[in-house]
Amino acid sequence: MGRERLAGATAPITLGLVGDVMLGRGVARAIEVYGVDHPLSAVAPLLANADLTFANLECALTNRLIRREEGTGKAFYFRAEPGHVEVLRRAGVDAVSIANNHAGDFGNVGLLDTVSTLEAAGIAHAGAGADLAAAKAPARLTRRGWRVSLLAFADHPAAWAAGPSTPGIRYLSIDDAGLARARAAISAERASADLLVVSMHWGPNLRARPEPQVRAFARGLVLAGADVVWGHSAHVMQGIEWVQGRPILYDTGDLVDDYVVDPQLRNDLGGVFLVRARQGAIDAVEVLPTRTRGMRALPAEDVERDRALGRLAGLCGELGTAAEVVAGHLRVPAPVPALA
DSSP states (O other): OOGGGOOOOSSOEEEEEEEEEOOSHHHHHHHHHHOTTTTTGGGHHHHTTSSEEEEEEOSEEOSOOOOOOTTTOOSOOOEEOGGGHHHHHHHTOOEEEOOSSSTTTTHHHHHHHHHHHHHHHTOEEESEESSHHHHHOOEEEEETTEEEEEEEEEOSOGGGBOOSSSOEEOBOOSSHHHHHHHHHHHHHHHTTOSEEEEEEEOSOSSOSSOOHHHHHHHHHHHHHTOSEEEEESSSSBOOEEEETTEEEESOBOEEEOOOOOOTTTOTTEEEEEEEEEETTEEEEEEEEEEEEETTEEEEOOHHHHHHHHHHHHHHHHHTTOOOEEETTEEEEEOOOOOOO
């Protein structure tokens, strides 16, 4: 297990990962005024650096207006019109995780509307569906001769967990029982994938660092066979850690939303995470910094760029990960294996 398990084609591949894409509320109003290119067109050139791009879709795509109230204790509900799926398609997003705490904001009808809308747009998805079997189904894509699989999980809300015959998300508790279920899912998919990505919507909001139990869980995912652990939910970028030559992206922050900005954590600063892989190894993760302003994602520049990259480099260092700022982006190379 480790570096040798990454197969793939001879040609290298670059996987682009971004955090939350929330197209409701203020972003939805901006789309109505400025069009579907408004939220992501400015960062589309950054996304184009990837052969495949994955995002966490942090809203329902539905015309349904009735909120799901039971068992949530929620303060925020996010919904975009089904036609706003064009934001994703035109920006080049290939697949989304819909295992999160907003996919079901407008009930099971809204969740199933989201699934059908994504499928009609040709955007792959994982992590929720009409029943447990659908929620468990991986997104499988091929590019440059690689078979890439996406498994998606969320650690909240438990009340939304899909059942054998009921819609919902792929809920996973961050404990030993949850890790056992994740190991089984990874084992079942491992032979079908040259590059296996595990998406985790986990942990509390607005935390600069992953909690100890999250770090332990993430390591368990890699040891079980995940090639990339892709985290999101905190709304801020967290550090990157390498385990057996595989990157754990604890949180990829937000790409676009309308949220209030914390002046210290600066949740308006995010990034496009590029995972560079070749046959037998993942070489590096590169982070292209972004900023949300005016209901759209923009390339971060000058002081904002330097702040985002400096902070992320420091967080990587706390995890024992070397990172360097090069030509306006952060490069996080895989550690060189020790000689036997």
